[in-house]
Amino acid sequence: MAKKSRTAPEINASSMADIAFLLLIFFLVTTTIASDKGLSIRLPPKQDQQQDIKLKERNIFKVLVNSNNQLLVEGEYMGIDNLKDEAKKFIMNNGQDPESSESPEKAVISLKTDRGTRYDVYVKVMDELKKAYNELRAERMGITVVQLLAIENDPKQNDKNERLKQVRIEIPYQLSEAEPSDTGGN
């Protein structure tokens, strides 16, 4: 009788690579890399629940965007590139200019768009206004905007950073979006 061989026969592993490649290609094709980033806002509650708050005219920074995607800032036509600097000047006025805001805590930016405004223009305006606030906050904290965003996007640091909390109270992000009106183009 033939003796059984003591060592088990080796399994041929050369096809393993092929199998793994097949799986790899399957996952490459069926998946998309998630891009869950964006501009966060908080909508105001329903209209009948809120009461009107009286604000001084000088503390409101009015931004209007019409259906031709043109900006009207504080009654004057303006290019989108100047919006950030103008907003920063308004927020940090601290009562110097009698036409501009009294203090960063009281400064409110009011944004009104038309039904015909393009969405990417609206996002660009929101981004510029957010950038104005972020630059002021970063300056107050003595860091760069990139570092500020890194802290905000890190859940471990976001709520615990005392300086960030402080600066959020000093320079609050107050953007009010006007109730939409049904005028203008589609």
Added chain:
Amino acid sequence: MAKFAKKPKALPAISTASLPDIVFMLLFFFMVTTVLRETDLLIMNRLPAATQLQKLEKKSLVSYIYVGKPRDTGKYGTEPRIQLNDVLALPRDIVNFVFNEKADRAEGERDMLTMSLKVDREAKMGIVSDVKQQLREANALKVNYSTTGR
């Protein structure tokens, strides 16, 4: 005369034994970093670009609303439409959609639901503000405009 060993003529074959390991490593990388596509998009969806981005933290507490020009323009026309889950919808359907999305979440987490608006960059603000009004109606006030980085 000294003896010199002759060089072997044929190069030794490169061992491919570690190839499966490398491929598996790549495979696991892609498995971990990617998510399966949840819905089939019926609309064009090219997101606008922005710089001051915030990450959405809890994926389980995010629902998506898509807005854009329909892909099948012969069937649905060229005006931007709203897509909820797998169907094109009207603004008034959003309240119901939010209600259903909230019902799927645990009771304590319902108020933390974030609506991610994935709006095509060529859409107009008219349809976006319709969506926003309906979200206010449905009391889903946390909104994120989904954008790409620059």
